[in-house]
Amino acid sequence: MLNVGVIGVGSISRHHIEQYLHHKNVHLHAFCDHNIERLQEKGELYNIEQLYGEYHDLLKNKNLDAVSICTWNNSHAEIAIAALEAGKHVLVEKPLSMTVEEALAVKEAVHKTGKVLQVGFVRRHSESTKILKEFIDNGDLGDIYYAKASYLRRLGNPGGWFSDKKKSGGGPLIDLGVHVIDICWYLMGKPKPVSVSGNTYHRLGNRSNIENLSFYKAADYNPELNDVEDLANAIIRFENGASIMVDVSFTLHAKENEVNVKIYGEKAGAEVEPELLITSEKHNTILNVSPQIDNRSLHFKKAFKEEIDHFVTCCLDGKENIASVDDGVQIMKILNAVYQSAKNGKEVYL
Numbered sequence: 168m169l170n171v172g173v174i175g176v177g178s179i180s181r182h183h184i185e186q187y188l189h190h191k192n193v194h195l196h197a198f199c200d201h202n203i204e205r206l207q208e209k210g211e212l213y214n215i216e217q218l219y220g221e222y223h224d225l226l227k228n229k230n231l232d233a234v235s236i237c238t239w240n241n242s243h244a245e246i247a248i249a250a251l252e253a254g255k256h257v258l259v260e261k262p263l264s265m266t267v268e269e270a271l272a273v274k275e276a277v278h279k280t281g282k283v284l285q286v287g288f289v290r291r292h293s294e295s296t297k298i299l300k301e302f303i304d305n306g307d308l309g310d311i312y313y314a315k316a317s318y319l320r321r322l323g324n325p326g327g328w329f330s331d332k333k334k335s336g337g338g339p340l341i342d343l344g345v346h347v348i349d350i351c352w353y354l355m356g357k358p359k360p361v362s363v364s365g366n367t368y369h370r371l372g373n374r375s376n377i378e379n380l381s382f383y384k385a386a387d388y389n390p391e392l393n394d395v396e397d398l399a400n401a402i403i404r405f406e407n408g409a410s411i412m413v414d415v416s417f418t419l420h421a422k423e424n425e426v427n428v429k430i431y432g433e434k435a436g437a438e439v440e441p442e443l444l445i446t447s448e449k450h451n452t453i454l455n456v457s458p459q460i461d462n463r464s465l466h467f468k469k470a471f472k473e474e475i476d477h478f479v480t481c482c483l484d485g486k487e488n489i490a491s492v493d494d495g496v497q498i499m500k501i502l503n504a505v506y507q508s509a510k511n512g513k514e515v516y517l
């Protein structure tokens with residue numbers, strides 16, 4: 168059995184908690200949150216008795232083998248390092264940290280302690296990703312040289328900590344871009360990034376004046392605080408000549424929301440989101456092939472189940488972790504370079 172605690176019991180923690188509760192090899196028995204009201208409410212809801220207002224106190228619990236860190240981005244690195252040093256395995260929500268320096272400190276702690284650290288790159292665990300990866304690993308796409316991703320919300324600044332740079336590290340780039348850049352990079356075979364050119368815009372604000380459309384809001388919603396970008400775009404170049412083009416927004420004068428992830432190889436291309444589709448050519452004819460599976464779209468709940476199952480197996484059986492700290496560091500380097508490039512108005516070399 169793996170004895171688990173969850174640190175930060177706000178919105179996303181539900182996906183961790185419910186999967187741990189259903190896992191036959193897990194005993195979930197501790198929660199931590201510095202919002203005591205929320206901590207008690209979640210403790211009651213899930214029947215968890217060991218409740219801590221401070222993560223240091225939870226980490227002193229000798230019965231815990233592993234923790235999920237579902238706090239704001241500003242505490243990911245600090246809590247991950249403390250947890251590793253306390254001898255716990257760690258599943259940390261994306262992004263690994265707010266800065267490259269923090270990410271490297273987490274990497275050092277992983278190497279020092281030998282504990283498992285998995286980054287919450289949930290898209291890597293979706294059924295459609297796994298199927299496409301099988302095609303890629305068998306050479307069906309050939310050399311992948313281009314990827315294009317858009318994660319555009321026309322109205323979707325969650326407010327609260329998401330739009331407070333001190334707690335988030337940035338806006339849609341670090342919140343949404345992290346997911347789509349990671350999935351492209353992962354499927355492309357994790358080529359070495361060499362340069363990044365990016366732009367960020369802070370033109371529209373949070374647009375909380377729009378009252379006739381609903382959108383996702385942080386647990387502690389506060390539209391007043393907003394010092395993050397509302398749009399970011401970038402081109403990322405790799406040592407093997409491949410490139411990724413990406414744009415992400417919290418708010419934009421767009422007709423509708425859009426999530427599109429596409430990768431292109433010499434033998435075939437693929438739409439990863441919104442629905443898995445493989446495009447190739449045979450006998451002088453172009454084929455659009457739709458894999459026949461239960462869910463060609465990103466099935467969030469199922470992807471979280473697979474993510475948690477993977478973490479538990481890595482902790483209990485020593486299985487190789489597919490979302491390691493090294494990958495978390497590399498993604499932080501790319502994100503940081505986009506912000507740096509946008510700030511300086513120049514391409515950044517990594």
Ligand SMILES: NC(=O)c1ccc[n+]([C@@H]2O[C@H](COP(=O)([O-])OP(=O)(O)OC[C@H]3O[C@@H](n4cnc5c(N)ncnc54)[C@H](O)[C@@H]3O)[C@@H](O)[C@H]2O)c1
Nearest residue numbers: 175176177178179200201202237238239240242260261386
């Ligand atoms: N994988 C995904 O698709 C996905 C989706 C949403 C959010 N996230 C990530 O999950 C994390 C949490 O996001 P959320 O939407 O659940 O936020 P949230 O505000 O709803 O929940 C975070 C909780 O952590 C608590 N907290 C913050 N700092 C703490 C600390 N130092 N010690 C103890 N408690 C602390 C807060 O009080 C809050 O209850 C973020 O890093 C976010 O990027 C991931």
